[in-house]
Amino acid sequence: MVRLKRLVPAGFVALVLTYLYAPIAVIVLFSVTTSPRLSMPIEGLTLSWYANAFSNPLMTTALTNSLILALVSAVFSGLFGCAFAFGLVALKQPRLRAALLSASLLPAIVPLLVIGISLAVFFRALGMPQGLLNTAFGHILVSLPFVVLTMNARLENFDFSTLEAARDLGASPWRAFRDITFPLIRPSVIGAALLAAALSLDEFVVTWFNIGNQQSLPVLVWGLMRRGIDPSINAIATMLFALLACLVIASNILNRKKAS
């Protein structure tokens, strides 16, 4: 009876997961099939689309740019976001804390399109030509809310009494931070930074409005898509997914690690 009761929910969960993963399965499947037409039945298997992808000179530039952006995003939104979450948890007024938390999540709710064009307008007003630097600011902004959110959840049960004990024993705030706080939250900080890197690697909209004539992986994929069916997109996408999946899984493991 208990088993039967779980059958319907299990079926529903399976259905949703199929819906979410069907596109991914399709991309991976067609990155290794011979026919450039993406249809059934499948004719043969090949790795040539991967070779094709790598022989595209734009691909290496795009990959380098994407990795630079991801690194910058990870470092800055990681540092800023973790510090912000830490500051929030230390705040004594619950109302102010809730208000600041909501405000910091705004960039996740405002459509990326609006964020992208507002940054384009802003940089133009400053006279900054479009490029990687502008895009990097956009990426940090887009990742920040997610870093704040995960760190805030992680820090909610942070034990501040250890910190007070350290202070009572005469440690300076900096010393207390270096020797007590940071080692305790380090796995979460790294986890949040990896999440920021993953978000940055995948970011297209803000990038597209601010990167000018430069390339990043999603911008390259966009360009290839506009030109019609090119199965090397599937190869690039599969590699990107593998990379992102590794980052996210690593981020989760680190976030979950009990730091005591």
Add this chain to the structure above:
Amino acid sequence: MADATTASMGGARRPLGPLLPAGAFYVVFFAVPMLCLFVISFWTAKGFTLIPGFTFANYVKIFTSPLYQALMLRTIGVAFVTTLIVVPAAFALACCMRFVFERRGQLILQIVLLSLFSGYLVRIYAWRTILGKQGLLNSTLMWLGVIDEPLEFLIYSNIAVVITLSGLLLPLAVLPLYSALLNVPRDHLEAARDLGAGRLHVLRTVLVPMAMPGLRTAFAFAFLLAAGDFVTPSLVGGSQSLLIGNIVADQFRGIGSNWPLGAAMAFVVVAVMLIAYLAVVRLIRWVTRW
């Protein structure tokens, strides 16, 4: 870092230092750019030069043009249908994760969230591959002999946009709903059931009100992000299914672009969506209380 330390020493009890870097970043790269966008929405453009000024002409144009009105209505419609699919599905999924597969709930959540990282563009492209006229679904159905002619309505239609957007936004809606349901104790549901409440009654009077913060966030994610998307309509939507986001994007990166007009449109979109969002939140609250 040195600045943050001195600040926290000065503030002793309530160190504001850690809030400063991100706070300053938000002000400079979020608040100020939004303000810039708002200001130029009252300007005009001649060719590629922006002419400062103060005119409501852009807003008047948006509200009086039948083309923009139609686009706005279609955008609201598509976003609303997407939300009607995404939020209940995500709620049901979150309930399964929380109350049926309790111990495996976290794992299912991770799997759901991982799908987000297959790439935003890539998933849209994949849906085009699946739904296309000679795509996976049509060719499989024809190969199996279920249909003789490819189904045309699958791609370049509002349906394709809704299917794709729902897939993109579902994981985002599950996250806040699952965390909200984690705060709903199982005993509450069992108590309500023991007192003779039917399943629907429990859903309406216990589950939904207790999950309200999560529902609100999930609704905001699904509705606002669907309404603001322009990549999905431009790849799977065809010319008959463009949304207001496409027109905004064109004003900034297209031929004959008009930044002030695009800026005004962006604010109209955000304002309309916020009003719709607040209306629905009120509606849910009213339904759960009556």
